[in-house]
Amino acid sequence: MSRRDFNIAAMPGFATIAIAAFVLLYMPIVTMVIYSFNASDSVALWGGFSLRWYAIAWENDFVKEATVRSLVLAASAAVIASALATLAALGTTRRKRFKGQTFIYVMINQPLMVPEIVTAVALLIFFAAIKKATGYTGLGYLILAHSAFCVPFAYLPIRARLEGMDLTLERAAADLYATPFQTFRRITLPLMAPGIAAGAMLSFVISLDDVIITEFVKSAGQDTLPTYMLGQLRRAVTPEVNAISTALLVLTVLMLTAFFLLTRKRG
Amino acid sequence: MALSQSARNGWLLSAPALILLAVGAAGPLLIVVIYSFLTPGDFSGVEWTFTTEAWFRVFFERDIFDDTVSAADAHLTIFWRSLKLSLLTTLATFVVGFPMAWFIATQPPNRRAAWLFLITIPFWTNLLIRTFAILEIIRNQGLLNSFLLWLGVINDPLQILYTDTAVLIGMAYVYLPLMVLPLFAAIDRFDFKLIEAGYDLYASRWQVLRRIVVPIVRPGIVAGSILVFVPSLGAYVTPRILGGGKNMMLGNFIELQFGQGRNWPLGAALSMLLLVIVLTALLAYVRVTSSEGRQNV
Numbered sequence: 001m002s003r004r005d006f007n008i009a010a011m012p013g014f015a016t017i018a019i020a021a022f023v024l025l026y027m028p029i030v031t032m033v034i035y036s037f038n039a040s041d042s043v044a045l046w047g048g049f050s051l052r053w054y055a056i057a058w059e060n061d062f063v064k065e066a067t068v069r070s071l072v073l074a075a076s077a078a079v080i081a082s083a084l085a086t087l088a089a090l091g092t093t094r095r096k097r098f099k100g101q102t103f104i105y106v107m108i109n110q111p112l113m114v115p116e117i118v119t120a121v122a123l124l125i126f127f128a129a130i131k132k133a134t135g136y137t138g139l140g141y142l143i144l145a146h147s148a149f150c151v152p153f154a155y156l157p158i159r160a161r162l163e164g165m166d167l168t169l170e171r172a173a174a175d176l177y178a179t180p181f182q183t184f185r186r187i188t189l190p191l192m193a194p195g196i197a198a199g200a201m202l203s204f205v206i207s208l209d210d211v212i213i214t215e216f217v218k219s220a221g222q223d224t225l226p227t228y229m230l231g232q233l234r235r236a237v238t239p240e241v242n243a244i245s246t247a248l249l250v251l252t253v254l255m256l257t258a259f260f261l262l263t264r265k266r267g
Numbered sequence: 268m269a270l271s272q273s274a275r276n277g278w279l280l281s282a283p284a285l286i287l288l289a290v291g292a293a294g295p296l297l298i299v300v301i302y303s304f305l306t307p308g309d310f311s312g313v314e315w316t317f318t319t320e321a322w323f324r325v326f327f328e329r330d331i332f333d334d335t336v337s338a339a340d341a342h343l344t345i346f347w348r349s350l351k352l353s354l355l356t357t358l359a360t361f362v363v364g365f366p367m368a369w370f371i372a373t374q375p376p377n378r379r380a381a382w383l384f385l386i387t388i389p390f391w392t393n394l395l396i397r398t399f400a401i402l403e404i405i406r407n408q409g410l411l412n413s414f415l416l417w418l419g420v421i422n423d424p425l426q427i428l429y430t431d432t433a434v435l436i437g438m439a440y441v442y443l444p445l446m447v448l449p450l451f452a453a454i455d456r457f458d459f460k461l462i463e464a465g466y467d468l469y470a471s472r473w474q475v476l477r478r479i480v481v482p483i484v485r486p487g488i489v490a491g492s493i494l495v496f497v498p499s500l501g502a503y504v505t506p507r508i509l510g511g512g513k514n515m516m517l518g519n520f521i522e523l524q525f526g527q528g529r530n531w532p533l534g535a536a537l538s539m540l541l542l543v544i545v546l547t548a549l550l551a552y553v554r555v556t557s558s559e560g561r562q563n564v
Contacts, residue, residue, distance in 0.1 A: 018370030028400035084284040091280025098274030115501025117518040122295035148291025
């Protein structure tokens with residue numbers, strides 16, 4: 001059956017284009033990974049295998065600080081965004097459509113629609129005024145901004161999960177005299193957990209990925225890994241950036257793989 | 268009081284997320300609107316004097332000596348480049364992305380997941396890293412030029428970096444997964460029996476593709492195009508790294524106003540212009556998809 005479908009659906013040249021595109025998609029990334037193990041000072045010449053640039057990046061205090069900051073920021077944003085998105089998803093699914101629901105959808109998805117540079121500019125202006133008024137220049141601004149733009153990324157998988165759950169089990173629990181809190185704690189929450197985990201992981205990676213908003217919002221000395229790399233690229237391309245990029249890449253791939261395995265087992 | 272219990276709970280549960288978004292995303296946009304009508308401060312920031320000068324300067328310039336007004340050619344060049352590169356990026360990702368999505372969707376189910384995984388890895392990988400990776404390939408001593416020199420096709424390295432072509436290559440490269448994923452979702456739902464029916468009725472391959480497949484998967488095409496076009500138009504990182512200082516796009520020009528340009532009101536006006544263009548595109552998308560929904564019913 002699937003074999004016949006395959007033949008019917010075959011389009012000449014499509015497979016060739018697709019395979020070539022996959023190769024081109026991976027070639028730059030693979031090249032970067034290979035060159036991160038280059039012993040030579042130059043980014044162009046191959047000087048043999050070495051972990052030298054990893055050692056240099058590891059020793060670099062700026063990189064260390066930026067890494068810690070990036071991870072703290074991503075973890076905070078993931079926790080805040082997925083918690084608020086869970087509440088919002090519970091509020092907007094599995095109930096009769098109510099007035100203003102479209103407004104809630106638009107607000108939640110707003111960060112997906114507005115170009116990032118526009119939000120970055122808006123936050124720069126807004127936070128500059130607050131910084132001047134209060135004198136506070138801590139990490140709070142970045143956490144606030146990152147949590148906000150992560151909300152839609154957390155909301156979408158959680159809502160998708162909730163929409164796939166009918167109310168039968170919750171009704172059964174209520175019939176058996178469970179309190180609303182017990183029903184939520186023992187039935188709803190465990191059932192929607194994979195959606196929440198997916199939303200949190202999505203938020204974590206989206207926050208870790210962010211350059212533009214962070215670049216505009218950060219106070220002096222608040223580089224994250226991406227903004228540190230952007231600053232380095234402005235000066236000169238060093239193989240050190242290759243090493244940091246590869247490390248970040250490995251982190252992303254590990255998280256993705258874990259995520260796929262997790263959801264596969266449960267679903 | 269008109270609010271039912273269910274609606275009230277809906278609002279209460281959504282409230283924390285709405286407040287966060289109002290403070291951390293949507294609300295500050297209103298401040299940008301206000302700033303676009305103020306006078307630039309001496310060093311940075313603004314002075315609270317109302318003027319439409321910033322909006323005027325988006326499109327026109329005044330001669331310093333005789334006050335004659337002419338079109339702001341430099342700005343128009345940047346707008347045109349942003350629009351042109353975004354449209355070309357959308358087109359390029361579609362031409363490459365459609366066969367890719369088709370290929371993945373027609374794989375046997377057990378292998379499909381693996382191919383999808385291969386497209387999601389670049390999708391999740393930091394945009395900066397991917398831009399940086401493509402920079403390594405196209406620079407003068409990069410892999411592409413070395414390869415072409417080795418082949419003997421060229422005698423001197425091609426200057427691709429810091430041109431519009433470099434920005435186009437880079438944007439098509441980084442945004443390709445955004446085109447492939449919605450296309451795949453649409454093709455995956457496609458009933459391949461329709462192709463069989465088309466062939467039975469003596470349609471050619473091209474006719475099948477054009478008259479049966481494309482109309483049915485159009486929502487996916489439109490969604491992919493929007494997903495690529497919108498971030499391309501506001502792109503900042505890719506043109507900054509691959510385009511260099513001269514080949515600015517709208518995003519970089521906006522940033523310039525808040526940095527060296529020291530003209531926050533002009534930057535605010537330009538941001539609002541970008542926002543209006545993007546929202547218009549999104550609204551057109553909603554119109555197209557909802558009217559299509561009606562036709563299908």
